Amino acid sequence: MSEKKPYYISTAIAYTSAKPHIGNTYEIVLADAIARYKRQAGFDVYFQTGTDEHGQKIQEKAEAAGISPQEYVDNVAGEIKRIWDLMNTTYDRFVRTTDPEHKTKVQKIFERMYEKGDIYKGKYVGKYCTPCESFWTESQLVDGKCPDCGRECKDAEEEAYFFKMSKYADQLMKHIEEHPGFIQPESRKNEMINNFLKPGLQDLCVSRSSFTWGVPLTFAPGHVSYVWLDALSNYITFCGYDPDGNHDEHYKKFWPADLHLIGKDIVRFHTIYWPIFLMSMGEPLPKQVFGHPWLLVKGDKMSKSKGNMIYADDLVELFGVDAVRYFVLHEMPFASDGIMTYELIIERINSELANILGNLVNRTVAMNNKYFGGEIQVPNTPDALDEELKAVALAMPGKVEAKMNELKVADAIDEIFVLLRRANKYIDETMPWALAKSEETKPRLGTVLYNLLEAIRFAAIALKPFLPDTSDRILAQINAENGGLESLTSFGVLPSGTSVGAGEILFARLDPVKKMEEIEAFNAAKAKEKLPPIEIEPYAEENVDFDTFCKSDFRAVKVKDCKNVKKSDKLLQFTLDDGTGTDRQILSGIAKFYKPEDLIGKTLVAITNLPPRKMMGRESCGMLLSAVHTEKGEEKLNLIMISDAIPAGAKLC
Numbered sequence: 228m229s230e231k232k233p234y235y236i237s238t239a240i241a242y243t244s245a246k247p248h249i250g251n252t253y254e255i256v257l258a259d260a261i262a263r264y265k266r267q268a269g270f271d272v273y274f275q276t277g278t279d280e281h282g283q284k285i286q287e288k289a290e291a292a293g294i295s296p297q298e299y300v301d302n303v304a305g306e307i308k309r310i311w312d313l314m315n316t317t318y319d320r321f322v323r324t325t326d327p328e329h330k331t332k333v334q335k336i337f338e339r340m341y342e343k344g345d346i347y348k349g350k351y352v353g354k355y356c357t358p359c360e361s362f363w364t365e366s367q368l369v370d371g372k373c374p375d376c377g378r379e380c381k382d383a384e385e386e387a388y389f390f391k392m393s394k395y396a397d398q399l400m401k402h403i404e405e406h407p408g409f410i411q412p413e414s415r416k417n418e419m420i421n422n423f424l425k426p427g428l429q430d431l432c433v434s435r436s437s438f439t440w441g442v443p444l445t446f447a448p449g450h451v452s453y454v455w456l457d458a459l460s461n462y463i464t465f466c467g468y469d470p471d472g473n474h475d476e477h478y479k480k481f482w483p484a485d486l487h488l489i490g491k492d493i494v495r496f497h498t499i500y501w502p503i504f505l506m507s508m509g510e511p512l513p514k515q516v517f518g519h520p521w522l523l524v525k526g527d528k529m530s531k532s533k534g535n536m537i538y539a540d541d542l543v544e545l546f547g548v549d550a551v552r553y554f555v556l557h558e559m560p561f562a563s564d565g566i567m568t569y570e571l572i573i574e575r576i577n578s579e580l581a582n583i584l585g586n587l588v589n590r591t592v593a594m595n596n597k598y599f600g601g602e603i604q605v606p607n608t609p610d611a612l613d614e615e616l617k618a619v620a621l622a623m624p625g626k627v628e629a630k631m632n633e634l635k636v637a638d639a640i641d642e643i644f645v646l647l648r649r650a651n652k653y654i655d656e657t658m659p660w661a662l663a664k665s666e667e668t669k670p671r672l673g674t675v676l677y678n679l680l681e682a683i684r685f686a687a688i689a690l691k692p693f694l695p696d697t698s699d700r701i702l703a704q705i706n707a708e709n710g711g712l713e714s715l716t717s718f719g720v721l722p723s724g725t726s727v728g729a730g731e732i733l734f735a736r737l738d739p740v741k742k743m744e745e746i747e748a749f750n751a752a753k754a755k756e757k758l759p760p761i762e763i764e765p766y767a768e769e770n771v772d773f774d775t776f777c778k779s780d781f782r783a784v785k786v787k788d789c790k791n792v793k794k795s796d797k798l799l800q801f802t803l804d805d806g807t808g809t810d811r812q813i814l815s816g817i818a819k820f821y822k823p824e825d826l827i828g829k830t831l832v833a834i835t836n837l838p839p840r841k842m843m844g845r846e847s848c849g850m851l852l853s854a855v856h857t858e859k860g861e862e863k864l865n866l867i868m869i870s871d872a873i874p875a876g877a878k879l880c
Contacts, residue, residue: 233270240458243307260556268628393428403424410515523566603724623715688709761856
């Protein structure tokens with residue numbers, strides 16, 4: 228048996244400034260699908276992901292939270308790993324750039340580059356975008372803002388070390404020309420060449436001295452390694468790279484990486500900065516960098532400022548892991564941005580997962596149980612109708628492979644659904660229910676159901692990289708082993724004489740109206756959870772003099788009667804004993820907080836020297852005092868109630 232060919236795939240390491248949204252999560256799911264497929268195809272896969280944990284932004288967020296930067300990144304990194312695990316991703320290593328070994332290696336890499344003359348000491352004067360951790364010249368700004376994220380940039384001036392990017396620009400251009408697949412898709416390559424390489428590369432700032440949360444430079448006290456040299460190095464430092472040249476066997480086996488999978492917004496860092504760093508180190512370049520598109524919500528990029536953040540764990544709670552995996556993998560085009568709405572998720576679950584996939588499996592298993600007690604029959608009555616189904620099944624693995632080799636994952640899934648659609652059509656053509664009416668056609672019925680079960684086996688195995696849990700559930704229902712892609716070279720592998728299991732619904736059809744109501748309630752509850760537990764009105768800034776305050780006449784009043792005001796949802800009408808011997812009437816808009824009968828007999832506080840005013844045609848003589856605050860966004864009101872021992876009319880002062 229020949230040794231498995233190594234395959235190294237990585238995602239960008241997630242920045243630990245905040246919880247990742249579904250757009251961020253798409254990347255790890257995409258990488259997982261590719262990694263699973265490569266394992267299925269017989270490769271020895273190393274799949275690396277993790278977190279980027281240094282930088283000014285994190286230091287500022289930690290300070291705002293009143294905790295150390297390390298504690299802050301520990302919390303966020305734990306949350307990122309939890310979501311990666313929730314999405315059933317099969318990474319081999321989850322790395323963190325605060326790892327001591329990584330930091331030591333970054334320090335040595337920096338030293339070697341400095342000793343080589345690729346890094347020099349200088350001074351930065353210009354614009355700095357904190358969220359992007361990027362320096363810009365005035366001319367590079369777009370409408371005075373960061374060209375990457377569109378946010379404000381700050382004036383920055385500090386001593387820093389710079390990398391001589393221009394030294395390796397021609398070498399990088401030559402590499403790109405000689406390796407046309409190095410940057411994918413083609414549009415990203417053209418962007419890098421035309422916008423950065425051809426105009427000429429500026430030297431890159433690779434250290435900072437205005438903050439401390441980073442990898443300290445050994446030869447320059449007060450300086451830390453700038454985020455991109457630190458972060459990008461993770462692809463080799465955790466793979467076994469040694470700056471002194473004593474690389475371990477893991478590095479020798481897997482580097483250069485076969486694929487860096489990243490978002491389109493950081494292509495520049497991975498296809499210009501990172502290759503040049505590697506050239507400086509004398510290490511081979513990754514074979515391919517793929518800048519995937521963004522997942523947009525109703526056409527907009529997700530951001531907290533727009534209030535359109537959607538998180539993977541919330542979607543999983545609403546729809547399930549495999550449904551979410553299916554949607555993000557299938558709805559993302561190869562090169563252009565994908566669109567996500569709740570309505571579209573519901574539509575895809577109903578039309579594709581429930582109707583095409585789930586319904587096929589459910590009714591095939593149900594028919595085999597109904598007509599043959601679950602036993603899988605011998606397919607000994609072939610018909611011309613069978614051949615087309617078999618041909619589609621046998622052609623499917625090769626078509627999936629071709630699409631996966633191009634990283635066109637959505638198209639690969641479509642090829643599997645071609646088979647599923649053909650199997651559903653085969654049911655309509657063969658009409659098993661009609662064949663079941665006669666004993667003479669029972670053998671043909673057995674053959675038809677066998678062919679359907681075998682087609683389902685093909686689809687289930689092929690779906691494993693994309694819908695891993697669903698694949699296992701299907702194979703369990705039809706009592707089949709996952710024999711890998713090798714088992715999909717022949718049609719008729721499913722053994723006869725065994726029995727299918729009890730049918731179960733893989734994906735239930737969703738009522739769009741009811742589901743949207745559920746989603747709206749779910750999101751409202753989530754939004755409420757994020758609100759502060761208690762909010763109080765800010766104190767008045769304007770002072771009131773003592774004499775003015777003393778003019779307010781606060782009195783104890785006892786509730787003789789209380790009732791709702793007709794045609795009003797807000798008002799309660801109070802009849803009060805104010806100690807004068809004459810009843811006082813006050814109307815108060817507190818009906819949603821109190822039942823009238825619960826207030827009769829209570830001793831309250833009223834301002835009695837306010838001028839009377841008409842409310843709903845009734846006169847209100849004064850105002851009852853209440854305490855008001857907000858809990859989780861909901862207004863709370865409590866009437867000021869005092870001891871019943873205090874007589875009506877007693878003055879409060």
